[in-house]
Amino acid sequence: MKPIKTERLKKLLIIGFVWPEPNSSAAGGRMMQLISVFAANRFKITFASPALDSDFMVDLSQFGVEKKSIELNNSSFDDFIIELNPDVVLFDRFMIEEQFGWRVAENCPKAIRILDTEDLHCLRTARQKAFKENSTFKLTDLLSEEVAKREIASILRCDLSYIISEFELKVLKDVFKIDSALLQYLPFLVEEMSEEDLLKLPSFEDRQHFVFIGNFLHEPNWNTVQCLKETIWPLIRKDFPEAVLQVYGAYPSQKVLQLHQPKNGFFIMGRATDANEIVKNARIVLAPIRFGAGLKGKLLEAMQCGTPSVTSVIGSEAMHENLPWNGFIEDTPDEFAKKAISLYKDQNLWGQAQKNGIAIVHECYLKDKYSEKLINRVNALLNDYEVHRLHNFMGSLLQHHTLKSTKYMAKWIEAKNKHL
Known part of the structure; x- marks a missing residue:
């Protein structure tokens, strides 16, 4: 033999x-x-x-x-x-x-x-x-x-x-x-999202707060948080005073930690023990990215978690082919803030954005x-x-x-x- x-x-x-x-x-x-x-x-x-x-x-x-x-x-x-x-x-x-x-x-x-x-x-x-x-x-x-x-x-x-x-x-x-x-x-x-996965996602009512998440050793992430703190967040709080933004990220420096301002609803949370769970339970991801390259993992993660996002043109670059975005793409601070608030408050708008994100995952990243x-x-x-x-x-x-x-x-x- x-x-x-x-x-x-x-x-x-x-x-x-x-x-x-x-x-x-x-x-x-x-x-x-x-x-x-x-x-x-x-x-x-x-x-x-x-x-x-x-x-x-x-x-x-x-x-x-x-x-x-x-x-x-x-x-x-x-x-x-x-x-x-x-x-x-x-x-x-x-x-x-x-x-x-x-x-x-x-x-x-x-x-x-x-x-x-x-x-x-x-x-x-x-x-x-x-x-x-x-x-x-x-x-x-x-x-x-x-x-x-x-x-x-x-x-x-x-x-x-x-x-x-x-x-x-x-x-x-x-x-x-x-x-x-x-x-x-x-x-x-990424793996395909099954019907069972989708049913496990927290509902609109069970979610709260805006969130940003990103490694602070990466310069575009630090710059994005600066943009949120100095430009975007004051505009959101002006029309939505009870809004809360939680900023998560690995390796936060002292200059990042100093932005923590609970009285203005701006929370620096530090490293996320389980980023997936945090994004899943947030209602909106905010990412006004002003420079960078590649694909943005945080925005793909938001789609997988069924969490709509508001980002910039650079943030969304090459991420969704010709499919509708998982929320809104805005470079103007005033429009960015308005779209973030409407997406947060309007359940129908939010639900459609979530569906858009799941369609992008299945079309572009399997x-x-x-x-x-x-x-x-x-x-x-x-x-x-x-x-x-x-x-x-x-x-x-x-x-x-x-x-x-x-x-x-x-x-x-x-x-x-x-x-x-």
């Missing part, structure tokens, strides 16, 4: 900027979504990071993922990756690819290199700069951004980059002329819609990486020069550290 051949488990190495904290940020949730797709498709996953452990990091072992601490500018990583010999390496943000990409390319040249951009940092940076300078942002501003040069170089060096927003996909193709063969649209990936495409693209690269790289001449050119310059800078730092 012939032995039955079993297919070898493919190995995925994820190199994280930080350890995943799905309860602290949308980025942490996104990473766990990617892990679940690869795990379901028989990849043996190792997650490595140079970051320090945190009190709120997920226990990766519960998901069958091996955890490995690594060091920056240290050749011990070379020994580690040679022994692991992964089939696929996923870099969490371009800064990680800059640090470790050349080591992966040198020690495991056959490994497929994938970049998860999270969002386009150059877009967020350029918009933030335009906001602070009180100027109008133009897409051509991106061409002069220093971070754009680094980020685009990282995208070109990789075999594939996951792009979370269709708007950013268009920017990469139209402004930076990136070949579609190097890009894959991959939004947040895991089943994208997970097969994700794995098929990875398998195609594994089978044909040499031809793929041959057609990415600019990437090969950048890989060649980056490997030389970054390699010797890293070796100089390593040698210097040994003498300290």
